Amino acid sequence: xxxxxxxxxxxxxxxxxxxxxxxxxxxxxxxxxxxxxxxxxxxxxxxxxxxxxxxxxxxxxxxxxxxxxxxxxxxxxxxxxxxxxxxxxxxxxxxxxxxxxxxxxxxxxxxxxxxxxxxxxxxxxxxxxxxxxxxxxxxxxxxxxxxxxxxxxxxxxxxxxxxxxxxxxxxxxxxxxxxxxxxxxxxxxxxxxxxxxxxxxxxxxxxxxxxxxxxxxxxxxxxxxxxxxxxxxxxxxxxxxxxxxxxxxxxxxxxxxxxxxxxxxxxxxxxxxxxxxxxx
Amino acid sequence: xxxxxxxxxxxxxxxxxxxxxxxxxxxxxxxxxxxxxxxxxxxxxxxxxxxxxxxxxxxxxxxxxxxxxxxxxxxxxxxxxxxxxxxxxxxxxxxxxxxxxxxxxxxxxxxxxxxxxxxxxxxxxxxxxxxxxxxxxxxxxxxxxxxxxxxxxxxxxxxxxxxxxxxxxxxxxxxxxxxxxxxxxxxxxxxxxxxxxxxxxxxxxxxxxxxxxxxxxxxxxxxxxxxxxxxxxxxxxxxxxxxxxxxxxxxxxxxxxxxxxxxxxxxxxxxxxxxxxxxxxxxxxxxxxxxxxxxxxxxxxxxxxxxxxxxxxxxxxxxxxxx
Numbered sequence: 001x002x003x004x005x006x007x008x009x010x011x012x013x014x015x016x017x018x019x020x021x022x023x024x025x026x027x028x029x030x031x032x033x034x035x036x037x038x039x040x041x042x043x044x045x046x047x048x049x050x051x052x053x054x055x056x057x058x059x060x061x062x063x064x065x066x067x068x069x070x071x072x073x074x075x076x077x078x079x080x081x082x083x084x085x086x087x088x089x090x091x092x093x094x095x096x097x098x099x100x101x102x103x104x105x106x107x108x109x110x111x112x113x114x115x116x117x118x119x120x121x122x123x124x125x126x127x128x129x130x131x132x133x134x135x136x137x138x139x140x141x142x143x144x145x146x147x148x149x150x151x152x153x154x155x156x157x158x159x160x161x162x163x164x165x166x167x168x169x170x171x172x173x174x175x176x177x178x179x180x181x182x183x184x185x186x187x188x189x190x191x192x193x194x195x196x197x198x199x200x201x202x203x204x205x206x207x208x209x210x211x212x213x214x215x216x217x218x219x220x221x222x223x224x225x226x227x228x229x230x231x232x233x234x235x236x237x238x239x240x241x242x243x244x245x246x247x248x249x250x251x252x253x254x255x256x257x258x259x260x261x262x263x264x265x266x267x268x269x270x271x272x273x274x275x276x277x278x279x280x
Numbered sequence: 281x282x283x284x285x286x287x288x289x290x291x292x293x294x295x296x297x298x299x300x301x302x303x304x305x306x307x308x309x310x311x312x313x314x315x316x317x318x319x320x321x322x323x324x325x326x327x328x329x330x331x332x333x334x335x336x337x338x339x340x341x342x343x344x345x346x347x348x349x350x351x352x353x354x355x356x357x358x359x360x361x362x363x364x365x366x367x368x369x370x371x372x373x374x375x376x377x378x379x380x381x382x383x384x385x386x387x388x389x390x391x392x393x394x395x396x397x398x399x400x401x402x403x404x405x406x407x408x409x410x411x412x413x414x415x416x417x418x419x420x421x422x423x424x425x426x427x428x429x430x431x432x433x434x435x436x437x438x439x440x441x442x443x444x445x446x447x448x449x450x451x452x453x454x455x456x457x458x459x460x461x462x463x464x465x466x467x468x469x470x471x472x473x474x475x476x477x478x479x480x481x482x483x484x485x486x487x488x489x490x491x492x493x494x495x496x497x498x499x500x501x502x503x504x505x506x507x508x509x510x511x512x513x514x515x516x517x518x519x520x521x522x523x524x525x526x527x528x529x530x531x532x533x534x535x536x537x538x539x540x541x542x543x544x545x546x547x548x549x550x551x552x553x554x555x556x557x558x559x560x561x562x563x564x565x566x567x568x569x570x571x572x573x574x575x576x577x578x579x580x581x582x583x584x585x586x587x588x589x590x591x592x593x594x595x596x597x598x599x600x601x602x603x
Contacts, residue, residue, distance in 0.1 A: 090317030127328030
């Protein structure tokens, strides 16, 4: 009896703490949303209030009717698609070689790649800027895609390599006996079997490239036509200053896809971040 | 090098190797498969970092040819620059705060959310984690509003409703405290990441071990202290590592919120590099910052992996042998 009461007390305590923390976590997001559907005046006088004079759609329609938002959206989609495709393609090929094929220099190459996990990406920014300028990639979306794909390569390769190693070699032997080439084994057996790992790696790349600001800032700043959404919203904020309502509409437009994306890919995000470990 | 073995849980896998095919085929295949990835990686990551070691020995605005060789003068100037000292100090402050506040907080919440018996667990996890998915710029803008110095900033409004007569505070206006406010924003965005790692680690702690301790009369606190936490050791060591490396990566949040100001109060190493190296067109000088930071982090990584995380790999190996 007492044990049970003790148990439910702990449960109550757990819920209280969790709900409190969740409220604190969500308050900024909730106010951003509430701000986006009201006038700035209403918003500032009561951050948590509801619209007094109907939902103010103008905050949204002004953004959606302009061209800047859509152009940034297209740029962001191009960058994200490019980085994710390039990263996954290169990483899965590297992972195959590092996990399944023995050759001289393999460890050297793998250690070289692993160096990328040991230094913060920030230190690469300045020399990469110089490198991109030399290659004439400043002001070019490719100048964002290539470095971002490179930054994520060590992590993606290591995760995929671990996964490939877990696929039993009997399967490979059987495939060869049935006349499969290494390439065929890779394409028809290894990749389809590794779909969860590929998804996990891809999802992490999508998040990182969609949210990138630093590389875009260096490469694309001079040309507003090439800005992805993070640069677009920062410029928008600079333009509207403390007229918070339209800014919060822009913020909401970026937050909602992020939340939807999370809901659909939660399992893969968690797997990707934990290096392919957690289920559930 | 053991960097290849980043992982949350120890795991054992059969070391499988493909059967040897004809060596010419293998050579072609390896070349085809390795080339694109390694090329991108070397051209856009490793080689530029290496190059910055050369740039750092020159006085260079980044435009003309490299002619003005100055030896280690950039490094000397750097080590004498007061603002650089401040930046290092702020980066270290963020690092220490992350280790002593952010990680225990993440661990605590992971323990509270628990291992799967709590109804609503997934919703809690989602809400606590979701800021990690938001872009840093969006996060910075939301928090700029929350911390706005005018009377109508969210935090000022909230505090005023609790404390009558509260005069509005400029939360980001004080050079001595701005770094702590920035730390709160960083924590809001990133602690969910560590929490997810701890939750993953907790799933691997078998609850029969904890139950056994309870049957033997251990209090909940002792179960935590002597059973759960030691079993989480490898996860904790990993999060400490990722947290330290991550702290030195912080740039976007800090830059968008305050550009390292006011009065360099939120200048960290990365913003210093950007401001004085790139914006100021002192690319040789900026390279010196980059080189110093890479070498420090490389040494830290190697030492940490060799001496602290080594036992996690050792467990792996022994497990493999048992199987």
